[in-house]
Amino acid sequence: FAPGLLTGRRVVITAGPTREAIDPVRYLSNHSSGKMGFALARAAAEAGAEVVLIAGPVDLATPERVTRIDVVSAQQMYEAALARSPGADLFIATAAVADFRPAEDAAHKIKKQPGQSEMTLKLVQNPDIVAGVAGSDKRPACVVAFAAETQNVEDYARRKLSKKGVDWVVANDVSRTDIGFGSDSNEILLVGRDHSEPFGPAGKQQVARFLVEAFARSLGT
Numbered sequence: 001f002a003p004g005l006l007t008g009r010r011v012v013i014t015a016g017p018t019r020e021a022i023d024p025v026r027y028l029s030n031h032s033s034g035k036m037g038f039a040l041a042r043a044a045a046e047a048g049a050e051v052v053l054i055a056g057p058v059d060l061a062t063p064e065r066v067t068r069i070d071v072v073s074a075q076q077m078y079e080a081a082l083a084r085s086p087g088a089d090l091f092i093a094t095a096a097v098a099d100f101r102p103a104e105d106a107a108h109k110i111k112k113q114p115g116q117s118e119m120t121l122k123l124v125q126n127p128d129i130v131a132g133v134a135g136s137d138k139r140p141a142c143v144v145a146f147a148a149e150t151q152n153v154e155d156y157a158r159r160k161l162s163k164k165g166v167d168w169v170v171a172n173d174v175s176r177t178d179i180g181f182g183s184d185s186n187e188i189l190l191v192g193r194d195h196s197e198p199f200g201p202a203g204k205q206q207v208a209r210f211l212v213e214a215f216a217r218s219l220g221t
């Protein structure tokens, strides 16, 4: 894309999974590899933006000229996102955030009791990071959520757009193994208030460049 497309712009991106501790040795998490969010961070940096990447636990190298903040839990990702988003122009929530966390993080490893054949884990809701950023005082001009769906992709994406108060939803079908979680490719539907546009299947870096161009246009650059 045009060099300097996002020069002078600040971009904050969340990526990867979160881990919700059960006890010192166990956690709840998901299969996000962080690839989609890291590809977006690289594309935004290549477009000239100042990029902050808030990453859950992933095994990926930090793209050049990107400031990375490592977090583990949804609560930590929420705090980092709300601290870094004021003054940003664009916020992109690529992370697969755990909706719930164990109500208690046990101080010691939970032991199986003699004769125990069942265990119930009580979960409580995590804060919604992207909705929190979209509803904050110093809201970035453009706030983007991803939508991991397995059916009725456009319909659910539209509902997320209004429920979360965001400007765009990038929907992907995570029931497929060739795209989405962990793979190097993705196929997306970019859903805005008044139009939607499909892209892919393509490599995640190509998808990221397509999205960065679309968000730059929406910022008026």
Ligand code: PMT
Pocket (backbone or CB within 6 Å): 014, 016, 031, 032, 033, 034, 035, 036, 037, 074, 093, 094, 095, 096, 097, 098, 099, 126, 127, 128, 129, 130, 131, 144, 145, 146, 147, 148, 149, 160, 172, 174, 180, 181, 182, 183
């Ligand atoms: O990381 P990869 O392996 O490359 O895979 C990429 C991906 C499949 C994880 C990515 O493309 C994707 O779809 N990310 C969103 C995953 C998700 O959790 O979707 P959701 O429909 O549950 O959440 C909707 C949106 O709300 C997302 O932008 C999510 O970041 C955000 N959210 C959700 C819960 C929460 N507590 N806070 C949030 O900000």
